[in-house]
Structure formats: C-alpha cells, structure tokens
Amino acid sequence: MNALNAQxxxxxxxxxxxxxxxxxxxxxxxxxNAGNSYSKYGLAFAVFTVSSAAVxxxxxxxxxxxxxxxxxxxxxxxxxxxxAFPWVMSYGLVLVLQLVMGICNAMQKMSERxxxxxxxxxxxxxxxxxxxxxWTSAASGFAVILGGFLIDWLTIDALFYASALLYALSAxxxxxxxxxxxxxxxxxxxxxxxxxxx
Amino acid sequence: xxKSIALLLLAALSLYVYVRNDVPDQDPxxxxxxxxxxxxxxxxxxxxxEERQLVAIVQEARQKGLTVSIAGQRHSQGGHTYYKDGIxxxxxxxxxxxxxxxxxxxxxxxxxxxxxxxxxxxNPYGLAVKTKQSQNIFTVGGSISINAHGRDIRNGSLIKSxxxxxxxxxxxxxxxxxxxxxxxLFPLALGGYGLFGIILDVTxxxxxxxxxxxxxxxxxVGEYSAYFQNRVKSNPDIRLHLARISVAPDSFLTDMYxxxxxxxxxxxxxxxxxxxxxxxxxxxxxxxxxxxxxxxWGKNVFWDLQKRFFGTQQGTVISRNNAMRSESGFMEYRExxxxxxxxxxxxxxxxxxxxxxxxxxxxxSESMNLLxxxxxxxxxxxxxxxxxxxxxxxALVCLFNVxxxxxxxxxxxxxxxxxxxxxxxxxxxxxxxxxPYASLDQFRAMYPNYGVFFNxxxxxxxxxxxxxxxxxxYRGE
Ligand SMILES: Cc1cc2nc3c(=O)[nH]c(=O)nc-3n(C[C@H](O)[C@H](O)[C@H](O)COP(=O)(O)OP(=O)(O)OC[C@H]3O[C@@H](n4cnc5c(N)ncnc54)[C@H](O)[C@@H]3O)c2cc1C
Numbered sequence: 001m002n003a004l005n006a007q008x009x010x011x012x013x014x015x016x017x018x019x020x021x022x023x024x025x026x027x028x029x030x031x032x033n034a035g036n037s038y039s040k041y042g043l044a045f046a047v048f049t050v051s052s053a054a055v056x057x058x059x060x061x062x063x064x065x066x067x068x069x070x071x072x073x074x075x076x077x078x079x080x081x082x083x084a085f086p087w088v089m090s091y092g093l094v095l096v097l098q099l100v101m102g103i104c105n106a107m108q109k110m111s112e113r114x115x116x117x118x119x120x121x122x123x124x125x126x127x128x129x130x131x132x133x134x135w136t137s138a139a140s141g142f143a144v145i146l147g148g149f150l151i152d153w154l155t156i157d158a159l160f161y162a163s164a165l166l167y168a169l170s171a172x173x174x175x176x177x178x179x180x181x182x183x184x185x186x187x188x189x190x191x192x193x194x195x196x197x198x
Numbered sequence: 199x200x201k202s203i204a205l206l207l208l209a210a211l212s213l214y215v216y217v218r219n220d221v222p223d224q225d226p227x228x229x230x231x232x233x234x235x236x237x238x239x240x241x242x243x244x245x246x247x248e249e250r251q252l253v254a255i256v257q258e259a260r261q262k263g264l265t266v267s268i269a270g271q272r273h274s275q276g277g278h279t280y281y282k283d284g285i286x287x288x289x290x291x292x293x294x295x296x297x298x299x300x301x302x303x304x305x306x307x308x309x310x311x312x313x314x315x316x317x318x319x320x321n322p323y324g325l326a327v328k329t330k331q332s333q334n335i336f337t338v339g340g341s342i343s344i345n346a347h348g349r350d351i352r353n354g355s356l357i358k359s360x361x362x363x364x365x366x367x368x369x370x371x372x373x374x375x376x377x378x379x380x381x382x383l384f385p386l387a388l389g390g391y392g393l394f395g396i397i398l399d400v401t402x403x404x405x406x407x408x409x410x411x412x413x414x415x416x417x418x419v420g421e422y423s424a425y426f427q428n429r430v431k432s433n434p435d436i437r438l439h440l441a442r443i444s445v446a447p448d449s450f451l452t453d454m455y456x457x458x459x460x461x462x463x464x465x466x467x468x469x470x471x472x473x474x475x476x477x478x479x480x481x482x483x484x485x486x487x488x489x490x491x492x493x494x495w496g497k498n499v500f501w502d503l504q505k506r507f508f509g510t511q512q513g514t515v516i517s518r519n520n521a522m523r524s525e526s527g528f529m530e531y532r533e534x535x536x537x538x539x540x541x542x543x544x545x546x547x548x549x550x551x552x553x554x555x556x557x558x559x560x561x562x563s564e565s566m567n568l569l570x571x572x573x574x575x576x577x578x579x580x581x582x583x584x585x586x587x588x589x590x591x592x593a594l595v596c597l598f599n600v601x602x603x604x605x606x607x608x609x610x611x612x613x614x615x616x617x618x619x620x621x622x623x624x625x626x627x628x629x630x631x632x633x634p635y636a637s638l639d640q641f642r643a644m645y646p647n648y649g650v651f652f653n654x655x656x657x658x659x660x661x662x663x664x665x666x667x668x669x670x671x672y673r674g675e
Contacts, residue, residue: 089475089476134201134204135204138201138204138205138208141208141212142207142208142211145211145212145215148215152532152533153484153488154481154484154485155480155481155484155527155530157480157481158481
C-alpha cells in the first residue's frame with residue numbers, strides 16, 4: 001500500500017475539513033448567541049460529546065465492515081444539519097442538531113482512522129498521515145478565510161448552505177472512490193494473506 | 199512542491215486579509231457606533247443593570263471628573279453614544295417591560311428595551327406603538343432621545359406618544375418628568391441626545407393594533423406632493439405611508455412609488471395578528487443590494503425588482519404591529535474602510551419637487567454613491583427644543599455608500615454641505631442622529647433654538663458630566 005491508494009481519502013476528507021473549517025468558528029459565535037449564558041453554551045457542547053461517545057460503542061463492532069459507508073453517511077448527515085441550522089428557532093432544536101452532529105462526528109472520526117489504517121502499512125504510515133494532516137489543515141485555513149468573506153458579503157445562513165453543499169460533495173466523493181479504493185484495499189489484503197500462507 | 203505552493207498561497211491570503219482590515223474602523227479595541235466613524239478608546243463600558251448602580255456610576259464620574267455617555271443600540275451615527283476616555287453606560291441590558299395598561303392604552307418600559315420587546319409585550323392586548331422607526335431593533339431610550347419618526351402619518355413624531363419618564367440627572371437625583379412635572383426638562387431630554395441625563399423608564403401611549411390592506415401607486419416626483427395631499431392625507435383610513443424615489447440611472451430622482459396601509463375593518467384582528475419572526479429572503483435581497491451598491495446596472499435592476507415586488511404585495515393584508523417591524527438584515531455591511539451612512543432631509547411638501555431638482559444637480563456634480571431614498575411624512579411638531587418639523591414635512595431618508603478615509607470624509611462633508619444649502623433654500627431641516635457633516639452655521643440656521651438648548655444643558659449639567667460627540671460637534675464656541 002502506498003500514499004496513492006489513500007488519495008481519495010485525503011481528497012474527500014479535505015472537502016470535509018473545508019466544509020467544517022468554513023463553518024466551525026462562526027458556528028461557535030452562533031451557538032453562543034443561542035445560549036445566552038455560558039453554561040447553556042457548555043451544555044450544547046456536552047450533548048455533542050455524549051452522543052458521540054454513546055454511538056461510538058454501537059458503531060465499533062460494525063466499523064470494520066462498514067467504514068466507507070459510515071464516512072459517507074457522516075458527510076450526508078452533516079449536510080442535512082447544515083441545511084437545517086438557519087431554520088432553527090429554539091434552543092431545544094439546537095440541542096437536537098448537536099446530538100445528530102455528535103453521531104456524525106463519531107462516524108467520521110472512527111471511519112477516518114480505520115481507513116487510514118487500512119490504506120497504510122505498519123512502518124510506512126508517517127508520510128500518509130503527514131500528507132493527510134497537511135491537506136486537511138490547509139483546507140480549513142482557506143475555508144475559514146473564505147467563510148469570513150462569504151458572511152460579510154451575504155449572511156451566516158449562506159455559509160451554512162455553502163457548507164452543506166461541500167459536505168454533500170464529500171459524501172459523493174467518498175462513495176464514488178471509497179468503494180473502489182476499499183475494494184482495492186480488500187483485494188490487496190487478501191493478496192497479502194495469500195503471501196503469508198505461502 | 200504542491201505543499202509549498204499551498205502554504206505560500208495561504209500565507210499570502212492571510213496577509214492580504216490582514217492589510218485589508220488594518221483600518222481604524224475595524225479596530226476591535228476602540229469603540230464607535232453604527233457609522234464606524236471616529237473610533238476612540240473609552241475608560242470603560244458598563245452594562246446598565248439596576249437603578250442604584252446607575253446612580254453610583256453618575257456619582258463616581260462626578261467625583262473622578264469623568265464623563266458619562268449613554269448608549270442604546272448605537273445606531274446613531276455621529277459619536278452620540280461615547281466620548282474619549284469617558285464611561286459608556288450601555289442601556290441595552292436595562293430592558294424590562296414594567297407594565298402594560300390595556301385600559302389606559304399605555305406601556306411602561308425600561309429605556310433599554312427595544313421596540314421588538316415592546317411589540318411582543320403589547321401585541322397580545324391588541325395594542326400597537328403609535329410612532330416608531332420602520333425597524334424595531336432600536337431601544338426606546340435611544341429613540342425618544344432623538345425624537346424618532348416613521349411610517350405613521352397620523353401620530354406626529356415620537357415625542358407626542360411619550361407621556362412621562364424618569365430621568366437620572368447629573369446631580370444624582372431621579373426626577374419624574376412629564377408635561378406637568380419638571381415640565382422644563384420634557385422637551386429638552388426628548389430629542390436631547392443623551393445630554394440631560396439617563397432616561398430610566400418611559401411611559402408611552404399606545405394605539406390599537408389594526409388590520410391594513412397594502413396598496414401601492416407609481417408616480418413621478420413632480421406628482422407626488424399633490425398625490426399625497428389629495429389621495430393619502432385626505433383619507434383618514436390610510437394610517438401608514440412611505441414612498442421611494444428612484445436612484446437608478448435610468449430614472450434618476452424622477453420615478454417614485456408609494457405604499458399605503460389602509461385600515462380594513464372587514465378583517466378581524468384575531469387570527470391575523472401573529473407577529474412575524476425572523477426575516478425572509480435575506481440572502482437574495484442582500485445580494486441584490488450589494489449589486490445596487492456596486493454597479494449602475496445593479497441600481498437599475500434593483501429598482502425594477504423593488505417595483506415589481508411591491509406590485510405583488512398589492513392587496514395583501516398585514517397587522518399594524520407587523521407593518522411596523524420591517525426588515526434590516528439585508529442592509530448589514532461590514533466592508534473595511536467603507537460604510538453605508540444615512541442622511542435625512544425634511545422638506546415642506548410644496549417645496550419637494552423644486553428641492554429634488556436642486557438635489558439632483560448637486561448629486562450629478564459630486565460623485566456620491568446614493569443607494570436609496572425613502573420618503574416619510576411627519577406632522578408639524580415643535581414641542582422638542584431641537585425640533586426638525588417646524589411645519590409639516592416630507593422626510594427624505596438617503597443612504598449613501600461612503601469611504602471612511604479622511605480624504606473620503608472631507609469630500610463627503612463638502613458635498614453634504616452643498617446639499618444642505620439646497621435644503622435651507624427650500625425651508626428644510628436635516629436630521630441630527632446622523633454624521634455631522636453640516637457646518638456650524640448651517641446647524642444654527644436650521645435649529646434656531648440651539649442657544650436655548652445648550653444654555654439649558656449648562657444649567658442642568660454645569661460640569662458637563664453627560665458628554666458625547668454630538669455636544670462637541672454642535673456646541674461651537
Ligand atoms: C438602519 C437605520 C435605520 C433608521 N431608520 C430610522 C427611521 O426610520 N426613523 C428615525 O427617526 N430614525 C431612524 N434611524 C435613526 C435611529 O432612530 C437613531 O439612530 C436611534 O437613536 C437609534 O436608537 P438606538 O437605540 O440605537 O440609540 P443610540 O444610537 O444608542 O442612542 C441615540 C441617542 O440617545 C441617547 N440615549 C440612548 N439611550 C438613552 C437613555 N436611556 N437615556 C438618555 N439618553 C439615551 C444616546 O446618548 C444618543 O445620544 C435609523 C438608523 C439606522 C442605522
């Protein structure tokens with residue numbers, strides 16, 4: 001396995017960080033406004049972590065078989081949440097969306113780690129992981145600056161919609177290339193297994 | 199290689215954003231107002247919480263020789279709400295609704311409450327505000343301190359709906375002020391731009407909430423005065439009215455359309471009076487407004503779309519409270535080094551078309567980016583010492599996109615002074631909550647009571663504890 005096989009992953013996850021990086025700092029401002037007090041703001045975040053932790057235990061046994069599906073589902077889920085945010089008019093609904101985002105976060109983080117591991121080999125992971133980190137960080141750098149311009153020019157709602165579009169795009173990228181890539185990874189894995197048997 | 203290019207690009211982009219925003223109007227540590235003009239550092243900003251605390255602030259300022267400025271939503275545009283090295287009292291957290299009296303049709307509110315707070319409180323009783331600005335984002339204290347006016351054409355300027363208020367004066371006393379108690383202070387503090395003390399709470403008289411049917415008509419500027427006189431003012435069922443004058447190059451200062459809100463008694467209020475929350479279509483409207491701001495063709499398209507939009511509104515019904523909470527989200531504008539600033543001219547109806555001709559001539563020879571003109575009507579009301587409606591007036595609210603640089607501001611000042619000469623020629627006045635481009639002579643000519651106003655300021659506040667740039671700009675001497 002080499003870096004090339006992980007390229008679809010890097011690309012799709014760069015789109016995800018673009019989408020996330022674009023909205024995240026501004027989303028925090030939005031949440032703070034929704035919360036009024038800092039403890040309410042804190043609670044919104046706690047809901048996110050609790051749902052993320054809880055669902056991870058349900059996902060864990062399914063992760064190995066459904067990694068790519070989970071990655072795509074998390075992007076789709078985030079796209080839906082981003083579309084919903086501008087229409088939310090109550091703190092209760094903000095909590096519901098935080099909960100859904102917690103679930104998406106667990107799916108995304110877990111499957112991303114799994115797929116990195118699947119597409120790299122012990123002893124040669126550094127380069128791929130470095131590359132992965134570089135592109136995803138750089139993407140969020142661009143995203144956050146663009147996000148600022150977009151809000152100034154339009155509105156924060158427009159940013160939510162733009163982010164939804166990017167999440168949908170990344171879901172498509174994962175689905176399109178991931179299955180293919182995952183297929184190759186599986187083939188390579190069985191080849192390796194065959195070698196080991198020899 | 200690819201990575202280095204990406205990093206370089208990111209660094210360059212960051213640098214560009216830094217440089218672009220490294221202008222005084224974007225300094226997060228300085229205080230300014232809606233205009234972003236004249237940012238300064240202040241001693242501190244204190245959130246108003248309770249009466250005792252406000253009294254203590256006034257006493258502390260007196261002892262330490264500090265100034266106090268009073269701020270609501272800070273939508274005034276001439277440094278009315280702050281002063282260098284002084285204390286700013288932010289009244290927006292002093293915002294409780296104290297009492298609604300449906301029998302007397304009054305509401306008593308703390309001065310930091312916004313019109314939205316008031317509307318939310320009185321709507322369930324079938325009541326509505328008599329006079330206010332078009333939008334409901336402003337505080338009651340900030341609005342009575344500038345004596346606001348709006349779409350209502352029957353209830354005069356805002357001072358008329360104020361029954362009484364309590365005022366914390368420079369000596370630390372709290373005075374009940376009405377037309378019968380401490381009556382001297384009534385026309386001073388209302389339209390007093392925060393110079394006579396902190397208004398703590400206010401009793402306002404209310405109108406009934408009603409159902410209106412919207413109609414709109416198109417006309418030329420030359421036809422408008424007669425139209426208003428014969429078709430609008432003479433029909434007592436028309437309660438709210440506004441008009442717009444085109445700023446599009448194709449119909450520059452000639453084309454107009456007017457919108458009337460006529461009482462429709464056949465529609466019951468109940469079931470139709472739910473308050474509109476949130477704003478619709480902000481993204482496309484803001485996009486259109488950006489084009490209107492940036493291009494001549496954008497102005498033509500925007501004007502056409504506006505006319506078409508109001509065509510589709512023809513015949514729709516709306517409650518008074520909803521008609522008096524118009525949208526503002528699309529106007530937000532944060533571009534570094536530039537801003538959209540308001541200027542407003544009051545012109546007697548018989549002078550309107552002649553004034554607009556002179557106005558057009560000035561605008562053609564100065565390169566000003568005029569984005570919008572709305573027209574309202576205010577009845578003669580000379581109660582406030584600094585009254586702007588010495589006779590019945592059309593108010594022309596003009597929104598200009600202006601550079602905030604020193605050079606740009608000097609240019610703007612010259613241009614506005616030329617406009618003000620035309621205003622004076624036609625017996626007009628201008629509005630004081632906005633950037634003070636007028637010369638001192640122009641101010642004094644249009645506000646002949648200025649002497650009384652400032653002498654009274656000295657009398658009630660000899661040490662000039664309550665201070666802001668409105669005072670500094672217009673006091674003179
Ligand atoms: C987009 C826009 C639209 C506008 N439309 C209209 C309109 O349709 N009609 C109209 O008449 N005006 C209009 N204005 C002007 C607006 O009404 C004034 O700027 C008004 O003062 C805004 O209220 P505020 O709460 O922001 O007051 P601020 O700007 O915070 O304060 C205004 C003045 O009131 C004083 N003040 C505030 N609170 C108190 C208090 N509690 N006690 C004593 N003094 C106090 C301040 O010291 C200051 O001098 C508009 C302004 C903007 C920016």
